[in-house]
Amino acid sequence: MISSPTAISMMTGVFHFMAISFGLVLAGRTVGSQPNTVNQQPRRLLPCGSAIVFVLTAILGVWLHRGVAAESGDPRFSVLVFSKTTGFRHDSIPQGIAALEALGAEHGFAVDRTEDAARFSDAVLARYKVVVFLNTTGNILDVGEKAAFERYIRSGGGFVGIHSASDTEYGWPWYGRLVGTWFASHPEIQRATVHIANPDHPSMKGLPLLWERTDEWYNFRSNPRGAVQVLATLDEATYSGGAMGADHPIAWCHEMEGGRSWYTAMGHTQESYAEPLFRLHLLGGIESAAGLAANCKSAGGRP
Numbered sequence: 001m002i003s004s005p006t007a008i009s010m011m012t013g014v015f016h017f018m019a020i021s022f023g024l025v026l027a028g029r030t031v032g033s034q035p036n037t038v039n040q041q042p043r044r045l046l047p048c049g050s051a052i053v054f055v056l057t058a059i060l061g062v063w064l065h066r067g068v069a070a071e072s073g074d075p076r077f078s079v080l081v082f083s084k085t086t087g088f089r090h091d092s093i094p095q096g097i098a099a100l101e102a103l104g105a106e107h108g109f110a111v112d113r114t115e116d117a118a119r120f121s122d123a124v125l126a127r128y129k130v131v132v133f134l135n136t137t138g139n140i141l142d143v144g145e146k147a148a149f150e151r152y153i154r155s156g157g158g159f160v161g162i163h164s165a166s167d168t169e170y171g172w173p174w175y176g177r178l179v180g181t182w183f184a185s186h187p188e189i190q191r192a193t194v195h196i197a198n199p200d201h202p203s204m205k206g207l208p209l210l211w212e213r214t215d216e217w218y219n220f221r222s223n224p225r226g227a228v229q230v231l232a233t234l235d236e237a238t239y240s241g242g243a244m245g246a247d248h249p250i251a252w253c254h255e256m257e258g259g260r261s262w263y264t265a266m267g268h269t270q271e272s273y274a275e276p277l278f279r280l281h282l283l284g285g286i287e288s289a290a291g292l293a294a295n296c297k298s299a300g301g302r303p
């Protein structure tokens with residue numbers, strides 16, 4: 001389940017290396033296997049000759065690999081997309097993965113996807129600048145995996161939560177702080193207006209200040225304002241079923257324990273991931289979680 005340009009590039013390099021090695025070793029074998037019953041010396045020299053061929057081939061392999069990597073463009077950073085569910089499963093997960101992979105290809109970051117929680121280890125997580133929880137639900141990590149993810153964030157890792165990432169791991173207080181709050185309820189899917197609060201943030205650039213779109217609009221257990229920097233709010237006057245009142249955050253970011261977190265409650269429907277503006281929103285969120293964009297300090301208030 002790995003689809004990384006880096007991995008493909010490396011595999012191509014390894015393939016070149018193996019093919020050339022194999023060809024040269026075959027050539028060596030042909031020479032060495034010629035009958036020589038009179039003088040055994042050439043046979044004793046063969047291992048030394050093979051070693052030289054091997055070293056030359058290795059140098060050639062590295063050179064070829066570099067050539068391939070330069071052609072495809074080295075990714076700026078790598079992202080792990082995690083979409084494991086043990087509760088409700090959104091049918092938009094495949095569209096979400098495809099959108100993130102397309103954004104990676106267009107904007108120069110590698111995207112690996114997995115639903116295997118065992119990948120939450122120090123060694124694996126260290127490869128990624130950002131871990132995206134794409135419509136995860138329920139309890140998805142065991143104690144050791146949670147500890148590895150906490151160490152990842154504390155060592156400067158980036159987190160992106162999309163939609164039901166807030167409907168995940170209710171029994172893990174640290175995760176609730178990382179996301180900002182938890183999901184509480186939602187009305188039917190409908191059209192509503194999002195007010196952009198911070199148009200300068202990368203995940204808000206290019207969006208209309210009054211952003212009208214269709215989605216499943218979440219109410220939360222608590223208002224995260226104070227613990228996070230609110231980037232956009234939902235206008236409850238423009239739809240029915242809002243329960244947060246006049247201040248209804250719908251996307252936000254903050255820094256926590258040395259890491260970076262960005263969350264959007266949008267992204268329930270398959271159609272969301274085909275919307276150019278929503279994809280722009282996700283791109284900015286990923287880039288800010290990767291630390292490429294301006295820092296996202298919380299607005300103060302709650303510690």
Ligand SMILES: [Zn+2]
Pocket residue numbers: 090163164216268
């Ligand atoms: Zn949903």
